[in-house]
Amino acid sequence: xxxxxxxxxxxxxxxxxxxxxxxxxxxxxxxxxxxxxxxxxxxxxxxxxxxxxxxxxxxxxxxxxxxxxxxxxxxxxxxxxxxxxxxxxxxxxxxxxxxxxxxxxxxxxxxxxxxxxxxxxxxxxxxxxxxxxxxxxxxxxxxxxxxxxxxxxxxxxxxxxxxxxxxxxxxxxxxxxxxxxxxxxxxxxxxxxxxxxxxxxxxxxxxxxxxxxxxxxxxxxxxxxxx
Amino acid sequence: xxxxxxxxxxxxxxxxxxxxxxxxxxxxxxxxxxxxxxxxxxxxxxxxxxxxxxxxxxxxxxxxxxxxxxxxxxxxxxxxxxxxxxxxxxxxxxxxxxxxxxxxxxxxxxxxxxxxxxxxxxxxxxxxxxxxxxxxxxxxxxxxxxxxxxxxxxxxxxxxxxxxxxxxxxxxxxxxxxxxxxxxxxxxxxxxxxxxxxxxxxxxxxxxxxxxxxxxxxxxxxxxxxxxxxxxxxxxxxxxxxxxxxxxxxxxxxxxxxxxxxxxxxxxxxxxxxxxxxxxxxx
Numbered sequence: 207x208x209x210x211x212x213x214x215x216x217x218x219x220x221x222x223x224x225x226x227x228x229x230x231x232x233x234x235x236x237x238x239x240x241x242x243x244x245x246x247x248x249x250x251x252x253x254x255x256x257x258x259x260x261x262x263x264x265x266x267x268x269x270x271x272x273x274x275x276x277x278x279x280x281x282x283x284x285x286x287x288x289x290x291x292x293x294x295x296x297x298x299x300x301x302x303x304x305x306x307x308x309x310x311x312x313x314x315x316x317x318x319x320x321x322x323x324x325x326x327x328x329x330x331x332x333x334x335x336x337x338x339x340x341x342x343x344x345x346x347x348x349x350x351x352x353x354x355x356x357x358x359x360x361x362x363x364x365x366x367x368x369x370x371x372x373x374x375x376x377x378x379x380x381x382x383x384x385x386x387x388x389x390x391x392x393x394x395x396x397x398x399x400x401x402x403x404x405x406x407x408x409x410x411x412x413x414x415x416x417x418x419x420x421x422x423x424x425x426x427x428x429x430x431x432x433x
Numbered sequence: 434x435x436x437x438x439x440x441x442x443x444x445x446x447x448x449x450x451x452x453x454x455x456x457x458x459x460x461x462x463x464x465x466x467x468x469x470x471x472x473x474x475x476x477x478x479x480x481x482x483x484x485x486x487x488x489x490x491x492x493x494x495x496x497x498x499x500x501x502x503x504x505x506x507x508x509x510x511x512x513x514x515x516x517x518x519x520x521x522x523x524x525x526x527x528x529x530x531x532x533x534x535x536x537x538x539x540x541x542x543x544x545x546x547x548x549x550x551x552x553x554x555x556x557x558x559x560x561x562x563x564x565x566x567x568x569x570x571x572x573x574x575x576x577x578x579x580x581x582x583x584x585x586x587x588x589x590x591x592x593x594x595x596x597x598x599x600x601x602x603x604x605x606x607x608x609x610x611x612x613x614x615x616x617x618x619x620x621x622x623x624x625x626x627x628x629x630x631x632x633x634x635x636x637x638x639x640x641x642x643x644x645x646x647x648x649x650x651x652x653x654x655x656x657x658x659x660x661x662x663x664x665x666x667x668x669x670x671x672x673x674x675x676x677x678x679x680x681x682x683x684x685x686x687x688x689x690x691x692x693x694x695x696x697x698x699x700x701x702x703x704x705x706x707x708x709x710x711x712x713x714x715x716x
Contacts, residue, residue: 207576209646213653216577219610220660291546319467335544343477386471393482 226285230296233281240277241303244270248310252360254367260314267311268328274304275330282339290339298345304329305341305349310356317375319383322346344397347390351400354380358407361414370423373414384408484539485551491535492555498529499555499562503623506565510630510639515569522566529559534586537606545607553612560608560616565623572642574650577613584608611662618668621650625675628682640686644679651676 207215247266250256256263285293308328312320325341326333332340357376364372384404392398418424502525509515536552560580567575584606608616624643631639654669 207574209574209649209653212574212576213656216610216614217657217660220657224660288544289546291544291549294546319470321470343474347474382465382467386467389468389471389475390478391475391482392478 227293227296229284230281230293233277233284234297234300237274237277237281237297237300237304240270240273241300241307244274244307245303248307248314251314252363254363257364257367257369264311264315267307271308271311271328274328278330278339287338290335294342301329301341301345302348302352305346306352306356309350309353313353313357313379317379319350319379325349344395347387348397348400350383351387351397351404354383354404354407358410361411365414365418370418373411373418374424377411377415380408380411484543485548488536488539488548488551491532491539492552495529495532495552495555496558498525498532499558502526502529502562503565506562506569507623507626507630509569510627510634510636519566519570522562526559526562526566529562530583530586533559533584533606534588534604537584537586537604538588540606541604549609556608556612557616557619560613561619561623564617564620568620568624568646569627572646574617574646577608577610580608580613581605611665614657614661615664615668617650618654618665618672621647621672621675625678628679632682632686637686640679640682644676644683647676647679 244267247263247270251260251263281297305325308325309320311328312318312324322341322343323333325346329341332338334340357380361373361376364370364376387401387404390401392401415424502522505518505522505525509518512518533556536555540548563580563583564575567573567579586604586606588602588604624647628640628643631643651672654665654672657665659666
């Protein structure tokens, strides 16, 4: 095989690769659009009036997740299943956002941490790599960390809206999350950087709880903040 | 009054923190669903990081051994029997292939792109070494298929308890086109050194052959241009420099080769190349 032939073979491979990336980018754009819509729906819980509407907002978000599932199904057809990590960078960001949104919806509904299986089900993807398009554990954790900072914001706003019980529950939840993350041995990677931000969320919520407890506003019997 | 308030709040903080720490310890020991979930994540991440580190280590070994075979191959210019050196390099590369077999073993059942970053430097270096060896032997560019054809490993099933001892499975490792391309780009630097080295030995033909081969590779890279991976465009610059040096060497040989006695050729050449190097330093 001559040098010229070899290079044109490689060139053919490279342009095929670019076509696949182009296709993926298009679907990912749609996913990003839907993710923004869901975020807009959920953002309204920070409004003083939004606290009463949490169930209806969550229902609306869950409807929008149907669109996410169709986009995901489309994305799966764009590349061979065993080459997931080759194109991972293209959807990594949006997938983390979607995990955050799913986790946030589940938290608002049940005040519990979403499991990886639940997120995969909401997004219409798999948990295990062998079964196809899956949810990488690092992406899942990154999404959970985005939710933690959203919750610290929610704690502040719920006080403004006159809901004094919520910050205490959020505080307990975040503390549990923090001790969960302490179990992980993270490398010096993007996930580690994001985890380093968690302590500020914890601190912020503790400040809110402190403010409430010195003023005697935290009167929930089961919470430990009013000793 | 303000000072007093601050003091109280300061005390409140430390007490609050101590409570929080206690709470956390209690939580860490408890069997709450969150902690249970994170224990699973811990295991999964640790397994993945361990595998990654093992691959990095193998890749480093491959890099070192490949570099050594390249150094060895540079010696072909000044010894009477190149076949000895070539065979020695061949057996060194056999050792490297064993190591690539270990990578293939680690990657069995995995997505190779998930760990690609761990071993790509080693693979590029191997491509550089094998293409260099192939060029010296056959004066042509080894193709990607030929490289991949050498990376088929037979493993006997003794490592696995469930497999019967007689059974053997075949493992393959595929060099990606991008790694191949980057390895070939590195090869051009070695060819440039080979060219200068052979001039030093009074070999007049090799530089002309090399300049032709390098030009073909250069044209190939220009054809790919910026459709390739990002690193390719970086290497293209170095490739141009190497090509420039080789073309300049051929020019000098053509113009002055007939005037200068063979034994002095090396001296002329050395001064000229060093002159070129300093020029580059300024630019």
